[in-house]
Amino acid sequence: xxAILFTGWNFMRALRVFLGGVILYQSILAHDSMYxxxxxxxxxxxxxxxxxxxxxxxSTGFPTQQKTNAQAIEEVDYEEIKSK
Numbered sequence: 053x054x055a056i057l058f059t060g061w062n063f064m065r066a067l068r069v070f071l072g073g074v075i076l077y078q079s080i081l082a083h084d085s086m087y088x089x090x091x092x093x094x095x096x097x098x099x100x101x102x103x104x105x106x107x108x109x110x111s112t113g114f115p116t117q118q119k120t121n122a123q124a125i126e127e128v129d130y131e132e133i134k135s136k
Contacts, residue, residue: 068098
């Protein structure tokens with residue numbers, strides 16, 4: 053958990069946290085709970101570096117979940133067929 057919070061910071065992650073903070077601040081000023089929920093969601097996605105792709109659909113910052121192609125590429129032989 054500590055590694056997720058303190059590593060992998062980039063511009064988009066910081067932007068999500070910043071925009072979430074701005075939205076949360078505006079929701080407090082406007083006394084609007086829906087904006088507060090949206091601001092909290094933006095902040096949490098930035099802080100924990102998660103996305104909205106679903107369970108394992110795409111990863112925004114976890115290098116251990118990268119998919120590798122374990123199968124070797126096979127060479128394919130083609131035969132040319134000429135028509136008369």
